[in-house]
Amino acid sequence: MGRLFEQIDSQPSEIGEITLRRRRIPALGDRDIFEVKLGEEFLMSSMFVDAEVALSDLGIGEAEGDNLSVVVGGLGLGYTAVAALKHERVGELLIVEYLEPVIRWHQQEYVPLGKDINADARSRYVHGSFFDLAVAGPESGGFDPEAPGKEFDAILLDIDHSPRALLNDSNASFYTAENIRRMAGQLKPRGIFAMWSNEGEDSVFMEVLRDVFTEVVCHVVSFYNPFQNRESFNTVYVARKPG
Incomplete structure (x- = not known):
């Protein structure tokens, strides 16, 4: 199994720092979950689509x-x-x-x-x-x-x-x-x-x-x-x- 957490990229934007992350939660299965954050606020997760x-x-x-x-x-x-x-x-x-x-x-x-x-x-x-x-x-x-x-x-x-x-x-x-x-x-x-x-x-x-x-x-x-x-x-x- 790969790493449980990885920050793929983080860049400044017109409305704040925006970050793309990948994580795995073993209790939820062996799959990658992608997340987007704007500053400290979660914008989206591939768990809920x-x-x-x-x-x-x-x-x-x-x-x-x-x-x-x-x-x-x-x-x-x-x-x-x-x-x-x-x-x-x-x-x-x-x-x-x-x-x-x-x-x-x-x-x-x-x-x-x-x-x-x-x-x-x-x-x-x-x-x-x-x-x-x-x-x-x-x-x-x-x-x-x-x-x-x-x-x-x-x-x-x-x-x-x-x-x-x-x-x-x-x-x-x-x-x-x-x-x-x-x-x-x-x-x-x-x-x-x-x-x-x-x-x-x-x-x-x-x-x-x-x-x-x-x-x-x-x-x-x-x-x-x-x-x-x-x-x-x-x-x-x-x-x-x-x-």
Whole structure:
């Protein structure tokens, strides 16, 4: 058995030191667990990815048509992106990531799913702030630097812990009807916006979504947490643009 703990990389970023680690917990089986930390805060662990996968499955499952153009906001450990690529209807996937070290970890395949993303010609990394590109609107270029003004079939967001628990205070302005509506300007008619959250349904955010979209649903995604020896849950919001 290899080492029980390894720090793979640690780099400064625009919002603090970001670190990639690998560990093994013998009581939980002989497998590598990858973790991402921002300063002293845990951002993600490969132990708990059910809702990250469900974000793609639920969002893309509601998208209409074939040859779908999809945006994933937030790369993390790659689980949402790889889950999206498993859908044959996806024709292209733009992965928007603010932190350049996170993109490099995948490009250099320091994380296991980097290989899957890099090998799929449908995927492309975009280094930039999802929130800035979202609210800038298609008239200012939008999410795709190679196709300004492009509209997408689905936008999948997994960055903040929830609409209230933010990685950066500056993100708060995104979760308003005005800026959600600006982001929706980059969706095709009847396109899908889906978002992961670490918390239960937020009634205020649901009203914001209903002000912009139709068919707004908050799904509960349950999973077993061995550290607490009980079921835990995340949520996935899914909303459709009128068309």
